Amino acid sequence: MALHRPQLDLREPRHLVPGTSSELLGEAEGLSFEGQELVGEDISGGSFVECSLQNLYVMDSDLSAVTIAETWIRGLNAPHLSAPRSSWRDVLLTGSRIGAADLYDGVLDSVHIQGSKLDLVNLRGAKLSDVVFENCTIGELDLAGCSAKRVQFIGCQVETFAATQASFAHVDLTGAELSRIIGIDSLRGAVISPMQLSELAPSLAEHLGLTVLEDI
Template sequence: MEKNKTKIAKPKINDDLDSIYISRENVIDEVMFSSGIISECSLENLQGNRVEFKQVIFKNVIFNNITFRNIDLTDVKFQNCDLSNVDFIEASVYRVEFINCKIIGINLSEATLRDVIFDNCNGEYAFFSHSNCKQVAFLQCQLRSADFQNSMFSKVEFKESNLLMAQMNFTKLKGIDFTSCEIEGIGVNIADVNGVIVTPMQAISISSILGLIIK
């Protein structure tokens, strides 16, 4: 049985990868790193615009004070990485996996996400506002107080995830199944929840947020 219902394309990464070394000297605007592995290190105080990573594996990497706006991630895996508070605003993210990662406060606002899996990640206070998400799965993730406002969802899945106090105002949730998730305090508008799939108890919780009185 598949862990997630949504059919998501896996990253296409070659088996034979060279090690990639990243420093302030080789991170410049529009630089590309490809076909390699970055592991067991800390990346600190780096800035760049339109940096590209293609067919790259990040393993046990700590990102500290990283600003890669308009980053292009294609066929990339993040395994056991700490990407807390990184600035990836307006990112292009295609066939990417985040596995067992810490992404607290990550900024993926205005990003385009296609075929992306977040599996067992801590994404509390993460920013996905104004993002465009298609074929994206959040599996067993902590997303408390995450911001998904004004986003576009198509074939997006949340499974066994904590969405307490998450903000999804002005994001159409039709067809989204929240029945395995915690959604108390979720921020939504009446128009947002048309066609959403919830349990009876979750429906009562949402109704109270919207100011409805059930007798």
């Protein structure tokens, strides 16, 4: 089977106008925001289209069902990013630090997450297509029940990779160091390296109920 890699064509938004704090709370389009804060705000159902968000601090804010499209996000600092059922399309997220990212039941389409540290990424039930994680450190990536196609990891470290009841197609894990996998029986459709296969051998043996004896 030929591996189909993510197809990304992310273009940096141009000719932006500086946005105000009030515009950050509504439907923003063609705006740039730098060094602003979202603390205790409700912008559920809002949108950011063709925007630039730089050095944004987010805490205790509701971003449920928010739409982020054709937008570059740099230096996001979010101890808790609460954005379930959100939609991300043609987005670059780079140089960011996120504690818990609740993105369950969301849609990520043509998204590049680069050079970031994420403690917990909750993508349960989400739909991912054409997504790249590059040079990221991830504590736990929870993909339980999600649908993922054309997803690639490059130079990433993932402590816990949860895939229970996930559906994978062309998911390239060869560029990820996986310390622990939950739901190993749901990895069908993923691609791993020979070294990863040898590292997974104990988990595969346990899953299949095999007893491995030393040579006698």
